[in-house]
Amino acid sequence: MSGLRVLGIDPGLTRCGVGVVDVARDRSARLVHVGVVRSSPDEQPGMRLARIAAGIREVLDAHRPDVVAVERVFAQQNRSTVMGTAQASGVALMLAAERGLPTATHTPSEVKAAITGYGSADKLQVQTMVARVLRLDALPQPADAADALAIALCHAWRGGPVAAGAPERALTPAQRAWAEAEKRSRR
Template sequence: MRVLGVDPGLTRCGVGVVEGVAGRPLTMVGVGVVRTPADADLGHRLVAVEQGLEQWLDEYRPEFVAVERVFSQHNVRTVMGTAQASAVALLCASRRGIPVALHTPSEVKAAVTGSGRADKAQVGAMVTRLLRLDAPPKPADAADALALAICHIWRAPAQNRLQQAAALHASRTAPRAATARAAASRAPGRRTPAAPVPSPGSPSPHASPNPPKGRTS
């Protein structure tokens, strides 16, 4: 499995490609950042991020793309830039038909270090160890991108099992639901109320209001 991890950002968008399967040693295939000038127009910066990601997709041909899920922060401006870069990554991957997975920072930290509250230094140290690198990738955005790819490789089997279980459950319950709907559609409707029984001495509802007169002699 080859995964491109994307740590979204406008100034520095971390990218890292990791190859391997869960339970076996992983290999770093490539790592870096896509940079845009902070004083450039927003539209041009987004185009630059798109072009940079397209180059990585062309060169490394990943099977999956893992993007950090944007979460709320106190700095709204930072959140907006991160969300915009994240959307560009989703667009680039989806346009090529590449499956995209979103992982929260806590999920990534927990998967790589065992603690959802690990700091960037701890994440970088574990990435270095897991990928058998000589030194932590710089800047931290690049290390975070590799951590995203590692997280997805390790979590993918469990996610696939959950999806298969959900699909199996749906396939088993769908025929039952269809049978129940069919039975309900064949059920008799509301019965027509019976005609009231006339009381003694009252004229029959079927009697003619003007009975024929008998023949006179």
């Protein structure tokens, strides 16, 4: 299948969803790999991040994606959860950068809207649409794995690789707003 191979990552410290899809120019998609990289809450934070990194490296080495898309960390009520998510996200982005791969981040509502047409869709709706798009016999499990596939599909459908210096027209309105906010914060 010619087109784009995308590694989608749903970052998490206990469960980090990883999904690789091939997406053709006609937007049809094929599942390449899906899984979850796990670490134990009983381990030290550095060891947990090392396990997440090792799992992501395995996927990068085995499937050689063209781009890595990561779910953008958003504020949650539980600080320890958001910290672990942010740390796992940083590891994923760093590993892609080490390989010279373009990266992008997408908000949960952006991903839901791309996959289901509704930015407030629930987990089951996302899993159902991912299964339908990828022609799977069963819903991808657990939800972290389905979310990783949804992130990959969202990225491919919303303009493909986006890296620093990419033309503005390749960005979605949400991505343009985020880029502008980041520019303003650096001034």
